Amino acid sequence: EAGVTQFPSHSVIEKGQTVTLRCDPISGHDNLYWYRRVMGKEIKFLLHFVKESKQDESGMPNNRFLAERTGGTYSTLKVQPAELEDSGVYFCASSQDFGGTGNTIYFGEGSWLTVV
Amino acid sequence: GDSVTQMEGPVTLSEEAFLTINCTYTATGYPSLFWYVQYPGEGLQLLLKATKADDKGSNKGFEATYRKETTSFHLEKGSVQVSDSAVYFCALTRGSYIPTFGRGTSLIVHP
Numbered sequence: 001e002a003g004v005t006q007f008p009s010h011s012v013i014e015k016g017q018t019v020t021l022r023c024d025p026i027s028g029h030d031n032l033y034w035y036r037r038v039m040g041k042e043i044k045f046l047l048h049f050v051k052e053s054k055q056d057e058s059g060m061p062n063n064r065f066l067a068e069r070t071g072g073t074y075s076t077l078k079v080q081p082a083e084l085e086d087s088g089v090y091f092c093a094s095s096q097d098f099g100g101t102g103n104t105i106y107f108g109e110g111s112w113l114t115v116v
Numbered sequence: 117g118d119s120v121t122q123m124e125g126p127v128t129l130s131e132e133a134f135l136t137i138n139c140t141y142t143a144t145g146y147p148s149l150f151w152y153v154q155y156p157g158e159g160l161q162l163l164l165k166a167t168k169a170d171d172k173g174s175n176k177g178f179e180a181t182y183r184k185e186t187t188s189f190h191l192e193k194g195s196v197q198v199s200d201s202a203v204y205f206c207a208l209t210r211g212s213y214i215p216t217f218g219r220g221t222s223l224i225v226h227p
Contacts, residue, residue: 004159033214042120043160043205043217056214091160105215107152107160 002026004108006092012114018080021111025074025094031055032075033095033105034067038088046090049075082115089113118143120206120218128224129196137191137221139180139206147208149173149182149189150215155202163191163204201225 005024013019025032034046046065047057051072060067064083069075079086089110123138141147151163151173164173169184178193189206203222207215 035217037220040219042219043207045214045216048214093160104162109157109159 004092004094004106006090006108006111008111009109010112010114012116013082015084015115016081018078019082019113021077021079021090021092021113023075023077023092023108025092026096026106029094029096029106030072031095031097031105032069033093034075034077035091035093035107036088037091037110038085043091046077079113082113084115087113087115118147118208118210118216120208120216122204122206122218122221124221125203126222126224128226130226131198132195133225135191135193135196135200135223137204137206137223139189139191139218141187141189141206141208143187143208143210143216145210146184147210149180150207150209151178151180151189151191152205152207152215152217153202154205154220160205196223196225198225198227 007022030051032049035043037043045059048055049069052069066078091110093105093107095105119142121140148167150165152160153163154160164175166173166182172181180189180191203220205220206218209215
């Protein structure tokens with residue numbers, strides 16, 4: 001079974017440019033999550049989709065970040081325009097169910113973004 | 117709000133040494149506690165978990181005991197290997213299943 005896949009794995013862009021990160025969750029997983037880890041800091045929650053709907057986007061830092069999940073399959077996270085402080089690793093995760101101690105969230109390898 | 121505090125890294129050990137990575141948490145109620153691991157070039161993987169006080173999670177020789185009295189969930193391994201070199205994240209969930217993570221602790225094991 002394929003895991004959570006993310007693209008690109010690494011991206012270097014200039015301040016002010018736009019970057020779009022893509023996440024393909026595990027097939028059949030309705031729940032999709034985006035997280036971000038800025039260098040040396042904790043992994044922070046950005047938002048949670050249930051199918052194509054945004055269930056919780058309380059972690060989105062500002063309106064330069066836009067996440068979509070059209071059709072409830074893959075998701076994109078666009079940063080426009082990128083700023084230096086956006087540099088970090090963006091993790092995507094998915095799960096079949098939501099809630100409960102028996103549920104497991106599966107993470108992708110992360111997309112490393114460097115803004116210069 | 118909920119938070120997780122981990123010891124600063126990197127932790128550098130020789131092969132077969134004993135490992136402890138400290139983790140303490142702040143949360144109301146009764147969270148579930150987790151350790152995730154990220155090996156070089158790979159995604160985050162669930163290493164072990166404990167869902168109630170005094171539970172011990174274990175996997176691949178790693179153990180952690182949920183201590184409510186000290187709000188801790190320290191990760192231990194009796195004899196580390198070079199292949200254990202990775203970044204380890206302590207995390208908790210409460211209510212919803214969206215984990216709150218710590219900063220991560222890098223472990224480097226030398227032969």
